[in-house]
Amino acid sequence: MTADKPFTVWAPHAQDVRLHLDGETHPMSRGDGGWWVSDQLRSPGQRYGYELFDGEEWSKTLPDPRTTHQPDGPHGLSEVTDPRFDWSDDAWTGRALPGQVLYELHIGTFTPAGTFTDAIEKLSYLRDLGVTAIEIMPVQPFGGERNWGYDGVEWHAVQHSYGGPEGLKQLVDAAHNAGLAVILDVVYNHFGPDGNYNGQFGPYTVPGNTGWGDAVNISGENSDEVRAYILDSVRLWFEQFHIDGLRLDAVHAYDDRGAYSIMEQMQAIADEVTARTGVPRSLIAESDMNDPRLITGPEAGGYGLAGQWVDDIHHALHTLVSGENHAYYEDFGSMAALEKTLREAYYFTGGYSSYRGRNHGRPLNTREIPAHRLVTYTTTHDQVGNRAGGDRPSMNLTPAQQVLKAAVIYSSPYTPMMFMGEEFGAKTPFAFFVSHTDEELNRLTSEGRAREFSRAGWNHAEVPDPADPATFEASKLDWDLDDGQQEILEAYRTLLRLRRELGLARPDLSQLIVETGGEDDRWLAMGHEDVMLLANLSGRAVTAPYGGELIYSFTSPEVGAEETALGPWEFALIRR
CATH class of the missing domain: 2.60.40.10 (Immunoglobulins)
Structure with a gap:
């Protein structure tokens, strides 16, 4: 307001x-x-x-559902804020998604103090790493001071303990002056359970379990104002906060049954602000549906979003390197799955999913949809935090395996994203944590997590208590790097530099070469006629039938004129 x-x-x-x-x-x-x-x-x-x-x-x-500041948290009084800010980013021309490298971070655990101000001190580090945009996990107000952010309850405001609206603006301004775009993760599919008073004002939700709470009322009676509440939030982030992009959490959980999807309406706002300011504004969806409509242009009946997260590539790569095949990983674990996802982005394109017990997905037109619209990664907050102990891949894999996974992702044509600390093999977990102001909510959350992991085959004793402050403190990054971590960090810097210098982010997926040696000889070849990545996705030596000149490797493969010998978990980026 x-x-x-x-x-x-x-x-x-x-x-x-x-x-x-x-x-x-x-x-x-x-x-x-x-x-x-x-x-x-x-x-x-x-x-x-x-x-x-x-x-x-x-x-x-x-509190006001449209509050812009809650100095005392979501249960306290609202405060009128001045929307004006002394911006210094007039020279910022923005960054569209093509060619970007994203860095997902959680404000509360990214730095020791866990504030926007402290995050500013790391911007030069991220720029030097090769990052072009930071993607901030949700910062809308939640109960207490410790939360992933997906329990937000006031969608026009900013968490007070991070620095409030002024602090977020300062971070965005500093990022733009450092040459970095800012993407904000926003949750419009449910409200958190602690401090949500909106239902007392009007029908903001309707019965329907999203897995995290009632569905948001964007299609039922009186839904016009609820839609306006969401769309005004989108405009607020773009206009008042100069945010460059929004990551839309779990759009498959939207109860969106109208002739016009709310995502189309969001995109219209992004397009309008882009046209008026000359600074690109992007929407990136998280979806479990493998539905190409999200990133297909409106002229072809799509919503026209700039991009979407693609879990399938992560799952295919993770299962091969880690050996895990439980829960939603059960459909993956083969070289065939990796080959298909690297070639087509989606693994499920209408075929049967054992995990879901049904057919799933729809093919993506690789001749029409450019590769940069698919965001891929070796891990994310979800893939780490939704494990029983919140253990990172870097806590279970060797440095060679970690860098191998990064080489596959950064040599692919898709838009890469890394999760904070991944780039140096962080040894701290990122567990699920909350600090609900209602102790009963804390108890129910802890018991619910334990039951969920027990059903998935985890030992519930390994699940840290989400409400214990120690769980949050243990999840903070340790920036005191040892020699091994420095080596991993240098490998990440090199891979990102080569991605840029070699022009590996080529948009036409139909021209991408992807070949494997099959399940018994697990080598991968991916690239183009001039540059190719050769990778060994196994613990035994293999020989790939491609040769050339070695550009880079983390280890010492034997690259010949016609073939390349790769040791366990080894890769070679070659010029053919």
């Missing part, structure tokens, strides 16, 4: 509403469409909330 305008709130089912402002209450008048209006004008710094009358009693003072 803008300062110097009347206080307004949408509460269609309330019989009366009053404004609680700086310790005093003021009546409000019912307007059109379930909106209530006060004669009091907003001014920066004011603390306020609303009280609702249901015909029998008044509610306690509740």
Whole structure:
């Protein structure tokens, strides 16, 4: 809400509403469409909330669903903020998704202090690494001060313990001045369980289990205002915070049944802001559906999003290197799966999924959809944190295996992303953590995680208590690197530099060469006529029938004119 305008709130089912402002209450008048209006004008710094009358009693003072700042957390009063900021990024021309290298980070555990201000100190490090954009896990307010961010409850505000809205703007401004774009992870598929008062104001949700709570009401009765609430949030991040892109969490959980998808409406806002400012604004979806409509242009009946996360490539690579094949990994673990995902991005293109017990997915047109629209990775917050102990691949794999996985991802034509600390083989876990203000919620969360992992075959004793502050503290990155970690870091820098210098991010997937030696001879060849990656996805020596000149390897493969001998978990980037 803008300062110097009347206080307004949408509460269609309330019989009366009053404004609680700086310790005093003021009546409000019912307007059109379930909106209530006060004669009091907003001014920066004011603390306020609303009280609702249901015909029998008044509610306690509740925060504004459209609050832009919650200095005392989601249960406290809202604060009017000044949308103005002394930006210094006028020279920033933005970064569209093609050619980008993303770095996913969690503000609370990225640095010892866990604030936006501390994150600014790491921007030059990220730029020197070869990163071009940071992707920040959700920062909307949640209960307590420790959370992954997916329990956000006020979608126009910024978590106070990270530095609030001012701190986020400072980080974005500094990132732009360092040449880095900023992508913000946003959750529009459910509300968190701690501090969500929106349902008392209006029908923000409808019955329907998303796995994390009721479905957000974007298709039912009175859904127009709920859609507006979401779309205004999208515009807020682009306009007031200068955010370059939004990562849309779990769009498959949207209860979106309208003729116009809300993702189309989000994209229209991104397009409009891009056209007006000249700075590209991007939307990247996380989806479990293998549905190419997300990234297909509107002229072909798609939503036109800039990109989407692709778990299939991760699953195919992870299972081969780690040997794990439980839960959703059970459909992978073969060279055939890796070959298909590297060639087509999706493994499931309509075929049967044992894990799901049904056919899944749809083919992606590799001649029409450029490779950069698919975001791929060796790991993410999900793939680490949704393990029983939150253990990273770097805690279970050798340095050679870690760098091998990175070589496959960074030599592919897809947009690469790394998860914070991956680039130096971090030895700290990234476990799931919460700090709900309701102890019963904490207990239920802990028990629920233990049951979930027990069903997946994990020992529940290995699951750290999400509500224990020690779980959060243990998940913070340790930036004191040993010699082995420095070697991994230098390998990542080299791979990212070569990706750029060799032009490996080529958009036409139909021209990509992908070949393997099969299940008994697990070598992979991927690339083009001039440059190719050869990789050994096994613990025994193999020989790949491609040769040339060695450009780079983490180890010492034998590259000949016609073939290349690779030791266990070894790779060679060659010029043919």
